[in-house]
Amino acid sequence: MTPTDDFIRALPKAELHMHIEGSFEPDLMFEIAGRNDVEFPFESVEEVRAAYEFENLQSFLDIYYQGMNVLRHERDFYDLTYAYLERAHADGVVHTEIFFDPQGHTERGVAFETVLDGIWRALRDGEREFGVSSSLIMCFLRHHSEVDAFRTLDQALEHRDRIAGVGLDSSEVGHPPAKFERVFRKAREAGFAAVAHAGEEGPPAYVREALDLLQVTRIDHGNRAMEAPDLIARLAEEQIPLTVCPLSNLKLCVVDDLRNHPLKRMLKAGIVATINSDDPAYFGGYVLDNFRAVRDALALSAQDIVTLARNSITASLADEDWKARRIGEIEALLP
Numbered sequence: 211m212t213p214t215d216d217f218i219r220a221l222p223k224a225e226l227h228m229h230i231e232g233s234f235e236p237d238l239m240f241e242i243a244g245r246n247d248v249e250f251p252f253e254s255v256e257e258v259r260a261a262y263e264f265e266n267l268q269s270f271l272d273i274y275y276q277g278m279n280v281l282r283h284e285r286d287f288y289d290l291t292y293a294y295l296e297r298a299h300a301d302g303v304v305h306t307e308i309f310f311d312p313q314g315h316t317e318r319g320v321a322f323e324t325v326l327d328g329i330w331r332a333l334r335d336g337e338r339e340f341g342v343s344s345s346l347i348m349c350f351l352r353h354h355s356e357v358d359a360f361r362t363l364d365q366a367l368e369h370r371d372r373i374a375g376v377g378l379d380s381s382e383v384g385h386p387p388a389k390f391e392r393v394f395r396k397a398r399e400a401g402f403a404a405v406a407h408a409g410e411e412g413p414p415a416y417v418r419e420a421l422d423l424l425q426v427t428r429i430d431h432g433n434r435a436m437e438a439p440d441l442i443a444r445l446a447e448e449q450i451p452l453t454v455c456p457l458s459n460l461k462l463c464v465v466d467d468l469r470n471h472p473l474k475r476m477l478k479a480g481i482v483a484t485i486n487s488d489d490p491a492y493f494g495g496y497v498l499d500n501f502r503a504v505r506d507a508l509a510l511s512a513q514d515i516v517t518l519a520r521n522s523i524t525a526s527l528a529d530e531d532w533k534a535r536r537i538g539e540i541e542a543l544l545p
């Protein structure tokens with residue numbers, strides 16, 4: 211039987227790949243642009259949405275950086291984060307590991323602390339009001355230099371208590387993980403968890419570099435690892451999770467059709483694949499929309515859906531007791 215939306219919603223799920231700046235909905239963008247008196251190149255919400263036609267990662271990133279330009283004050287980051295938590299909670303997300311891109315803000319003159327304080331305050335309110343726990347993962351923009359990444363890491367070190375991990379995002383091809391080997395070493399030595407986008411558009415070799423040079427414990431996307439039998443075997447053998455983002459892959463033309471998405475092959479190979487929304491305001495949906503899309507395109511069974519929910523808990527940075535409790539809750543929901 212096809213798993214229903216209600217069944218998917220009721221399963222406790224963790225979201226492990228979601229850029230907070232990518233959850234910026236056009237109506238909130240207009241509101242904040244207005245109150246900050248920032249010029250905004252669109253006339254209406256409809257016009258913004260109409261611009262969300264992408265042919266690759268870069269064509270999206272150009273609009274993504276333009277959108278975040280209206281975020282200026284602590285309250286803006288608070289409102290953005292709070293709105294995401296409300297949506298995630300409605301989809302049955304019980305834990306979220308949020309990416310943020312400080313360089314996208316500090317390069318515009320917004321202080322690192324303004325960004326962090328606003329996100330953090332919303333995470334605390336969200337936990338109290340919705341019961342959604344969270345961790346923050348700070349991403350380095352890979353199109354910027356190693357020096358700039360080191361500077362950003364130094365800022366993060368001043369807030370070690372509020373940032374759980376580091377990641378690597380933005381334009382992938384031409385900016386291999388090797389570029390950030392020394393930055394990641396310093397981050398890991400400081401106790402940060404390490405993850406990286408790899409194999410979204412970049413070749414399988416980038417996934418190998420992320421594992422071997424950056425020593426990440428999770429790969430974000432990882433689609434192109436499925437082109438390399440050695441990597442498929444390694445990801446399964448070492449149980450290295452992939453944070454898969456189906457609607458993102460469709461919108462950014464990483465796959466031509468969701469029916470050709472490698473998710474089912476990942477599960478069959480024994481890889482710890484998880485479902486995530488990436489940039490939900492830009493790609494047409496939050497976590498539940500992503501589950502629904504792959505359920506329909508790939509004819510996923512209830513068992514597949516349960517495996518994906520369980521994987522999201524297992525692959526999270528949360529502690530083992532919490533994971534065991536959540537997995538117990540998932541098992542209690544099985545018929």
Ligand code: ADE
Pocket residue numbers: 229232267274379380381407410458488489
């Ligand atoms: N930044 C926001 N979304 C991203 C994605 N899908 N890939 C790389 N960088 C990103």
Ligand code: ZN
Pocket residue numbers: 227229379407430488
């Ligand atoms: Zn991403």
